[in-house]
Amino acid sequence: MTGKNRSRYSSNWDTIALEVKSKSDWKCTRCGMQCLRPTDKRDGLNRRERSIKTLVVHHRNYTPEDNRAENLAALCSSCHMLFHTRRRGNISPGQLSLW
Structure with a gap:
């Protein structure tokens, strides 16, 4: 996540995601x-x-500032990518590097 994108996440995002x-x-x-x-x-x-x-946390409304429990979903990388490809232009270079 770039510095610019990181600024949209709360300072306790790592705790929330965990x-x-x-x-x-x-x-x-x-x-x-x-x-x-x-x-x-991770051997092998x-x-x-x-x-x-890798499990990631997805914001259902695509708004990183909205950390209400009902807005957050734990998704594998493939499912997370699927949600973001449905929304044109919402894929970061970091996400693309997974594939």
């Missing part, structure tokens, strides 16, 4: 894929495999 991921038991709330927990070993996984199994 709570959302923990509440989902580190599973994608769309497809159900079990994603990597911070304590999981290449960069692409690690990226695919």
Whole structure:
């Protein structure tokens, strides 16, 4: 995330995101894929495999300032990309590098 985009997120975003991921038991709330927990070993996984199994937190209304629980969803990288590709122009260079 670039500095410009980071400024739209609250200063406690990392804590909020960790709570959302923990509440989902580190599973994608769309497809159900079990994603990597911070304590999981990553041995044997290449960069692409690690990226695919990374859980992220999605803002349903695409507004990073809105951290209401009902606006946040834990998604695997693939499902997160799907939501953003539906909304033209809403993909960051960092997201594209996953594929």
